[in-house]
Amino acid sequence: MKAKMLSPVWWEDGELVLIDQRRLPWEYRLLRLRRVEEVADAIRHLAVRGAPAIGVAAAYGVVLGVREARHETELIAQFSQTVEQLQASRPTAANLKWALERQRRVLEAKLGGERESVVQALLSEAHRIRQEDIEANLRLGEYGAQLLRDGDRVLTHCNTGALATAGWGTALGVIRSAFSQGKRLKVWVDETRPLLQGARLTAWELQQEGIPYEIIVDGAAGALMARGLVDVVITGADRVAANGDTANKIGTYPLAVLSHRHGIPFYVALPTSTIDPEIPDGETIPVEERHPDEITNVYGMQMAPEGAAAKNFAFDVTPHELICAIITETGVLRPPYESSIREALRSSWAIHRVSI
Numbered sequence: 012m013k014a015k016m017l018s019p020v021w022w023e024d025g026e027l028v029l030i031d032q033r034r035l036p037w038e039y040r041l042l043r044l045r046r047v048e049e050v051a052d053a054i055r056h057l058a059v060r061g062a063p064a065i066g067v068a069a070a071y072g073v074v075l076g077v078r079e080a081r082h083e084t085e086l087i088a089q090f091s092q093t094v095e096q097l098q099a100s101r102p103t104a105a106n107l108k109w110a111l112e113r114q115r116r117v118l119e120a121k122l123g124g125e126r127e128s129v130v131q132a133l134l135s136e137a138h139r140i141r142q143e144d145i146e147a148n149l150r151l152g153e154y155g156a157q158l159l160r161d162g163d164r165v166l167t168h169c170n171t172g173a174l175a176t177a178g179w180g181t182a183l184g185v186i187r188s189a190f191s192q193g194k195r196l197k198v199w200v201d202e203t204r205p206l207l208q209g210a211r212l213t214a215w216e217l218q219q220e221g222i223p224y225e226i227i228v229d230g231a232a233g234a235l236m237a238r239g240l241v242d243v244v245i246t247g248a249d250r251v252a253a254n255g256d257t258a259n260k261i262g263t264y265p266l267a268v269l270s271h272r273h274g275i276p277f278y279v280a281l282p283t284s285t286i287d288p289e290i291p292d293g294e295t296i297p298v299e300e301r302h303p304d305e306i307t308n309v310y311g312m313q314m315a316p317e318g319a320a321a322k323n324f325a326f327d328v329t330p331h332e333l334i335c336a337i338i339t340e341t342g343v344l345r346p347p348y349e350s351s352i353r354e355a356l357r358s359s360w361a362i363h364r365v366s367i
Contacts, residue, residue, distance in 0.1 A: 016145070017173040017216070020059060020067050022138065027071045031058045032174055036215040047076035047093045054100040054107075057206065061175020062249040062285050063144045066106025069097045070137035073114045078130045086126060090118055102297045103258055103326050105250035105287040110140055144177035147282040147340035148184045155185030155245070155280050155338040156192055163189075163242040166199040166232060169260035170212035171247035171280065181280040182245040183213060185338060190222050198224040199235060203260060205305045205323065229262050236273040244270045245338075248281040255331030255348025256293030261324050267333035279329075280338040283359040286352055293328035301325045 019030040023043075027050060031040040042058055044050050050072035053059050059068045076093025080086035094111050101107055117136045121129045159165065165186055169175075172183035180187060190196055198217055203209035210226050217224040227235065235241050244266055250258045257263075257279050270277035290296055303321035307314055315321070337344040337352070341359050344351040 016178045017219075018145070018178040019174045020064055020071070020141070020177060022071055022134070022141075027068065027075060029053055029059045029068065030174065032060055032212060033058055035174075036211055045075060047072045047096055050075060051096045051100045054097070060208070061170065061247070062104040062106040063148070063176040063181070063282060064174070065101055065104045066110035066284060067137070067141045067144060067177045069100075069107050070110040070114055070140045071134075072097050073111065074130065074134045074137055077133065080126060080130075082126065083122065083129075086129060087118075087122075090115075101299060103249045103299045105285050106282075108287070109284050113140060141177045144282060144284070145179060147284070148176050148179040148181060149188075150340035151181065151280055151282065151338050152179060152184040152188030154340075154343050155182075155278070156189035156194070158276070158278060158336070158338070158343065159185070159189040159194060159196065159243060161194045162196075163194070164197045164199065164240060166201065166235070166241045166244045166266070167213065168201040168209065168229075168244075168246045168263055168266055169203045170208040170216070171245075172213060172216040174212050174216060175247065176282075180216075181247040181282070181338075182278075183216060183247075185245055185278075185280050186222065187220065190220070196222065198222060199232075199241060200224050200226045201229050201232060201262065201266075202226055203262065204229055205309070207309075208260070232266055233269045236269055236275060241273075241275055243276050243278065245278045245280055248279050248285050249326060250290065250296050251279070251281060251286045251337065251352070252290040252292045252296060252331075253286075253288045253349060253352060254292045255334060255337065255344075255346070255352060256296070257329045257331070257334060257337075258293065258296045258298065258326045259329065261327050264327040264329045267329045271333050276335045277333060278336050278338055279334055283339050283341060283355055286339075286356060288352070288356060293330060296328055298328070299325040 027044040029042045034040045172180035201209045301323045306321040341355040
C-alpha cells in the first residue's frame with residue numbers, strides 16, 4: 012500500500028499553487044501565483060525546487076504569461092518574453108528547458124486558431140507534463156526498489172522526494188517504493204549545505220511516512236562509509252549529459268568518489284525528461300553559481316566575518332564512470348551510457364518531445 016502522495020505544484024482556480032519550500036519544516040505555506048514574473052521569482056528563490064518540479068512550474072508559468080494576450084501577434088510576443096524570463100530563472104535544471112520546448116511545440120501547432128483554444132492547449136499540456144512526471148516517478152521507483160535489499164542503509168543527498176517533483180520523487184521515490192514493499196531500510200540524510208534541503212525537506216518527508224532516518228553533516232559521509240555503515244548511495248539529478256555525466260546538488264561528486272573508494276554502489280535516479288541529449292558531456296553542462304550570502308548567512312544569522320568572500324556553486328558534475336546505474340522510468344540503465352541513454356529516450360513516454 013503506497014502512502015498518500017504529496018505534490019508541491021498544482022493548478023487551481025486559474026492559479027499556480029506551490030508549497031513554499033523555503034518555509035518547511037517550520038511552516039506549511041502555500042503560494043498562489045497569477046503572473047509569470049511570480050513563477051520565475053519562485054523558481055529563482057527556491058520556493059519551488061528540484062528539476063522535475065521546476066519543469067512543471069515552468070509549464071504552468073507559460074500559461075500565466077500568455078493568457079492575457081488579445082490576439083495572435085501579441086500572444087507570440089508574450090510567449091517569447093515568458094520563455095526568456097523562465098529560462099533565466101535556473102540554468103542547470105534540464106526539465107525547465109524541456110518543458111518550455113514542449114510548450115513551444117504546442118504553440119506552433121495551434122497557431123491560427125482562436126486565442127482561447129491556444130491558451131487551453133497550453134494549459135492541457137502543462138497538466139499532461141505534471142501527470143507524466145508523477146507516473147514516471149512511480150515507475151522508476153519500482154525499478155529502483157529492485158536494487159535495494161531488506162536491511163540496506165541508504166545514503167542520499169539534497170531532497171529528491173515528492174517535494175522535488177510533481178509527486179512521489181526520484182531517489183527518495185526509490186526509497187519510498189522499497190519501503191512500501193516492506194523492506195526495512197535506514198536512510199542517512201546529508202544535511203546538504205548551504206540551504207539544508209536534506210535536513211529540512213528530506214527529513215520532513217521521511218518523518219511523514221515513518222521511514223527510519225538520521226541526519227548527518229555533509230562531511231560525515233566518508234566516516235560512515237569507512238565504518239561500514241553505508242550499503243547504497245542514491246541521488247537525484249538536475250541534468251544528465253548524453254554520455255551519462257550527471258549534474259546534481261553540490262556535494263554529490265565527492266559522494267561518488269567516496270563510494271568508488273569503498274566499493275559502495277552509487278546510483279542516480281531521474282525521469283528521462285532530465286536527460287539532455289544535446290549536451291555531450293559534463294564539461295558542457297551549465298553550472299549555476301548563486302549568491303555568496305547563502306553560505307555566509309544561514310536563515311538570517313551571520314555565520315562568517317562581515318564582508319567574507321565566498322564561492323557558491325549550486326551544483327557539481329559526477330563523471331559517468333563513477334555511476335553504477337541510472338534509474339529511469341524505462342528501466343535501470345547500465346554502462347555504456349551513450350547507448351543505454353539513447354535507447355531509453357527512444358522507448359520513453361517522452362520520445363516525441365525529446366530531440367535525439
